[in-house]
Amino acid sequence: DIQMTQSPSSLSASVGDRVTITCRASQSINRNLNWYQQKPGKAPKLLIFAAFSLQSGAPSRFSGSGYGTDFTLTISSLQPEDFATYYCQQSYSTPRTFGQGTKLDMK
């Protein structure tokens, strides 16, 4: 199985901050990397697919980058509705695997 490791596991930030979350795969996954946002009691929502493509309806302040084993999710200017948990997920092979999550809360 491909292991996905996110850092940090938790992060405190303020509205307007630029925030970066990283995800590392245990082997190369090309650009087969997706990012999701999950709020308490809700299903995850797809934000970014194929490493850097913005899902329809996702705000443009979210962006993704990376290739191979190292990937980044950036929120350019944090909004109040962005406080949530973020997960990366590889779609290079089965079993599909997720990172452990990064909880973003208000400083």
Next chain:
Amino acid sequence: QVQLQESGPGLVKPSQTLSLMCTVSGGSISSGDYYWSWIRQPPGKGLEWIGHIDYNGGTSYNPSLKSRLTISVDTSNNHFSLNLNSVTAADMAVYFCARDSLTRDAFDIWGQGTVVTVSS
């Protein structure tokens, strides 16, 4: 637009079989552009992919669950199902069904999730 909705018992006894259904509305499950997936999330923990099925019945399962797992599809009624036998407390989780888009290679639509408790 396409929506997914999980259904099934919220309480299962240890050693028994967990059975859940995911009903697809607003679109056909018979599209070849998607896998239909199950994902779970234990309380306070992260996401675990369980497996998926295509409209022809082709499946892929997580090896950690494969010996206990069956995923099936009913194209006539536009739903797919999960059966997980010999459940234990470790199977307690929120179970989500999700659409895995082959063009995006991502889970682009999710059900709201259903809570499953394992207890006698």
